[in-house]
Amino acid sequence: MMSTYDTITFEHSNRIALVTINRPDSLNALNQQVMAEVADVFARIDRDKDIAVSVLTGEGRAFAAGADIKEMQPQ
Template sequence: MYQTVRYEKKDRIGIATINRPEALNALNSQVIADLEALISEVEKDTELRAFILTGEGRSFVAGADIGEQKPMDVGQGRKWGQRGSALFRRIEKLEIPTIAAVNGFALGGGCEIAMSCDIILAAGPNAEGKG
């Protein structure tokens, strides 16, 4: 259903995994669009009791995809930032508990997404016995 986000429901818990591990799950237009659509789905699901957001691989979200932002002018950059802020605000306003399961890098917009959640659970590489 989504190109860059995997979503599943277990019991009454929604689990979203941002799935761009080759780019450390950096936020590009497609990830933002997928998350916007997913949050619309979560907002309407009256059976959900909690929502978990995590990242695939060794990163939660390594910020914005600066390669996509490079050609933007000031107006486009401002619009990009406002779109991200609106998404983060929607996550903050969800009426169910939200949990950021931070599994590595949470830089820039990744930190903002984590802070939009009610609870942050974080584990670094050493938690998996690596590094």
């Protein structure tokens, strides 16, 4: 399990988990790192009996622009 994240933030307070995709310069486009970190944090949340509610949001003006096309170009 990852202990720190580069592309998301995670907060936990009053039984509520707040996960924020934090790539506002790319409109929170989803790349492999974001997906791995989101999967990791939600696995962590799932095991934490002190969390009753999870919220997933995006930093800035977009929730998520979809797939990160720049990452997909070589394919």
